[in-house]
Amino acid sequence: MSAPVHHPLFARFYTHVLERNEPAELRAMREELLDGVSGRVIELGAGSGANFPHYPPSVTEVVAVEPEAYLREQAQAAGAHAPVPVTVLDGVADALPLEDASCDAAVACLVLCTVPDQARALAELRRVLKPGGELRYLEHVRAGTPRMARAQRFVDRTFWPRAFGGCHTARATVAAIEAAGFALERHRDLRPESLPSFLPVAPQAIGLARRP
Numbered sequence: 001m002s003a004p005v006h007h008p009l010f011a012r013f014y015t016h017v018l019e020r021n022e023p024a025e026l027r028a029m030r031e032e033l034l035d036g037v038s039g040r041v042i043e044l045g046a047g048s049g050a051n052f053p054h055y056p057p058s059v060t061e062v063v064a065v066e067p068e069a070y071l072r073e074q075a076q077a078a079g080a081h082a083p084v085p086v087t088v089l090d091g092v093a094d095a096l097p098l099e100d101a102s103c104d105a106a107v108a109c110l111v112l113c114t115v116p117d118q119a120r121a122l123a124e125l126r127r128v129l130k131p132g133g134e135l136r137y138l139e140h141v142r143a144g145t146p147r148m149a150r151a152q153r154f155v156d157r158t159f160w161p162r163a164f165g166g167c168h169t170a171r172a173t174v175a176a177i178e179a180a181g182f183a184l185e186r187h188r189d190l191r192p193e194s195l196p197s198f199l200p201v202a203p204q205a206i207g208l209a210r211r212p
């Protein structure tokens, strides 16, 4: 069984500092992430619900899973004002509280860095997607330059996961998505200009991968 997710300080910092002051560039990335998504959507680790305003009307329902109590409360409040119906559930990536093949799309946004077992989380997302369903991802990933990749490994071994709610910076997330059996259909590497270059949460990757 997975450990409970309890990051009260990070949850408040995320909600009141990071999300409230989110740069326009990140809001535009959320818009791109969700552009054209439709049907019933599972959003993994929805945080305080920053993606909710960006869901298009083609979405019939968002089932958002958020294990951290404070963030879940924020997400429930945000869901009440969302442009599409949103239900926020308690749950973890390792064991999603949804039926097999019950969703048309899955959204993983800045969360595959944090789940304790990426392969298991991706297997769960695959399980709840219908055949042909799509995984939309926006994630920061392992750097391509040896110097930054070394720095990422160092921060991951030391203070970073404890300071940022379990986040790891050195994960090869796109390779993990493919290893989980998804077929990459659209992919773009990003280096957000609003992020200071010394921060290890770049590069980022945005795209759509399909469950065969």
Ligand SMILES: C[S@@+](CC[C@H](N)C(=O)[O-])C[C@H]1O[C@@H](n2cnc3c(N)ncnc32)[C@H](O)[C@@H]1O
Pocket: 002, 005, 014, 044, 045, 046, 047, 048, 049, 050, 051, 065, 066, 067, 068, 071, 091, 092, 093, 094, 109, 110, 111, 114, 115, 116, 165, 166
């Ligand atoms: C950096 S925040 C991103 C929140 C949101 N997706 C966004 O784009 O603003 C990471 C999120 O992952 C959630 N999380 C942590 N462990 C998790 C787990 N085991 N299963 C699902 N979500 C988890 C955290 O509670 C938090 O909401």
